[in-house]
Amino acid sequence: MHGTKAANHAIQACDLLIAIGVRFDDRATGKLEEFASGAKVIHMDVDAAEVGKLRQPEAPVVGDLKPALRALSMELSIDDWRKECLANKVKHAWRYDAPHDGIYAPRLLKKLSEAADEGTILSCDVGQHQMWVAQHCRIRRPELHLSSAGLGTMGFGLPAAIGAQFGCPKARVINISGDGSILMNVQELATIHRYGLPVKILLIDNQALGMVRQWQELFFEKRYSEVDLADNPDFVRVAEAFGIPGFSAQRKDEEDGVVERLLSEPGPLLAHVRIDREANVWPLVPPGASNSTMMEGAMK
Amino acid sequence: MATLQIQLKRVEGSLIRLLGLVGRRGFETEGITARSLEKHMDVTLTVRGARSVEVLGRQILKLEDVERVEAVESKRQ
Numbered sequence: 541m542h543g544t545k546a547a548n549h550a551i552q553a554c555d556l557l558i559a560i561g562v563r564f565d566d567r568a569t570g571k572l573e574e575f576a577s578g579a580k581v582i583h584m585d586v587d588a589a590e591v592g593k594l595r596q597p598e599a600p601v602v603g604d605l606k607p608a609l610r611a612l613s614m615e616l617s618i619d620d621w622r623k624e625c626l627a628n629k630v631k632h633a634w635r636y637d638a639p640h641d642g643i644y645a646p647r648l649l650k651k652l653s654e655a656a657d658e659g660t661i662l663s664c665d666v667g668q669h670q671m672w673v674a675q676h677c678r679i680r681r682p683e684l685h686l687s688s689a690g691l692g693t694m695g696f697g698l699p700a701a702i703g704a705q706f707g708c709p710k711a712r713v714i715n716i717s718g719d720g721s722i723l724m725n726v727q728e729l730a731t732i733h734r735y736g737l738p739v740k741i742l743l744i745d746n747q748a749l750g751m752v753r754q755w756q757e758l759f760f761e762k763r764y765s766e767v768d769l770a771d772n773p774d775f776v777r778v779a780e781a782f783g784i785p786g787f788s789a790q791r792k793d794e795e796d797g798v799v800e801r802l803l804s805e806p807g808p809l810l811a812h813v814r815i816d817r818e819a820n821v822w823p824l825v826p827p828g829a830s831n832s833t834m835m836e837g838a839m840k
Numbered sequence: 841m842a843t844l845q846i847q848l849k850r851v852e853g854s855l856i857r858l859l860g861l862v863g864r865r866g867f868e869t870e871g872i873t874a875r876s877l878e879k880h881m882d883v884t885l886t887v888r889g890a891r892s893v894e895v896l897g898r899q900i901l902k903l904e905d906v907e908r909v910e911a912v913e914s915k916r917q
Contacts, residue, residue: 589898 541567541825542671545632548831549825550625551576559583561605564594565690574830584608613795634676637838645669645744645815646676649716652742652799653677661686661704661713665697665721668750671821673716693726698741702728705737712740713800719745719772729782732808742803743775746817754820759827759836768799780809786810816840841870842893846900847908848881854905855881861907865899866891880907 551557557579562568569575572594583590583597585604591600601608620769638644649672653662664673670687679685686704688696701715721742732739741744753767786809789798798811823834848854853867855874862869867889875882897911 587902589895593895630911801878 541570541827542821542829543568543825544629544674544675545627545823546625548825548834549628549632552578552832554579554621555731555799559595559597561585562607563571563655567690568829569594570715570825570833572813572830574832575673576742582612635839640816642791643795643815644839645812645813645819646672648742648795648798649673650748651678651795652676652714652719652727653679653800655799655803656712656714659711660684661701661708661711663687663697663700663704663715664715665715665717665724666692666694667718667720668746668754668819668821669716669718669721669744670742677823690814694721698719698725698728698732698739700798701739701741702731702737704737710760712739712803714740714742716742716744718750718807719743719747719769719775721764722775726778729779729784733783736807736830738807740805740808740810741779742798742802743810745772745775745812745813746815746819747772748817750819751821753818754824757818757820758824775812776810779812784810784813785809788812788814790814841888842884843912844885844887844893844897844900845908845910845912846883846885846906848883849905849907850876850907853893854903856901857905858883858885858900861903862887862891862896865874865889865896868894899904 554576555578557576559581564572566572575595577786581595581597582599582601583595584601585591586602588602591597591602591761634646636644636647636650640755658680659686662673662677663681664670666688677685682838686700697717701713704711705713747769749767749769753764756762756764756767761802776788776834779786787801789811790813798813801809802811819840820837822836825831825834846858848858859869859901862885867887870888871881871886874881887896893911897909900906901909
């Protein structure tokens, strides 16, 4: 739904789709009947109940992936296709030159992830920020990206970060959250304080339930309902009430400082970052549409 | 409509988990008989749904307390 244009083009145009450990989730496929419609499918999964559930593969491969992948490994002569895919990737590369002086969340997240060391664990909550993390964070090891993904559970991020910090006491753990999500398990700031966990929180505040606001803007003719969080608490004071230091930022020239503090300060920390209230996540495949239909909009 | 024969371990909550799964996977339970043996429960379920009963059977088999599943597609309604 929010995948890259190049990735969607590649899938829609391919003649063979090797689906490894995936469940053909509707967020990934868009309109199922038109998903990779020209392709034969090899579906590899350890779970027999997933194979053939939504898409009939030409070649189901049920079992442990390690030996299966080794057995399937072979050279392919598809240089022209590879060139085409890479050219598309370059043509549709992300842009970060947002035409304003405020903080541009995609750019901030990219900077943060690139400056962080390889073992940094990033947890996120649910909503627009979750999509930006998936799109723009360079995560070297996928298992270090903690997301409720398609389960979409707001409130996931903070407890997940806490668990990760307990499990990996030496790792830098950063929870990226939104102003909607953070209040769903905000009491866990007490856990962070009680155990002295050096969890960092990057709170991206657009004063709204952003993902729902975006859908109401695009698909419900701006009939906004129950998405306005203009009455948010002062999040820095909330963190401080729990004994956790915090600071705010909202200008483009403060982005580097935010990254610097999150990656260098010991101890827990809340970085409260304000962004444009009308920021949207692009590209977007409208619900029920084919992945060939991608909407784009302004960088706010 | 289809019928499933399921052998369950007699463990607290096993029947409820089975029925819950059937409902969550998009099927209506139209009929149920259950017979308790010493360590097992034999359950016959009649279900109705638009999806594949074969897939449902595989999903039921993933439950910890399910020992055997046999799916019989009877009438298409």
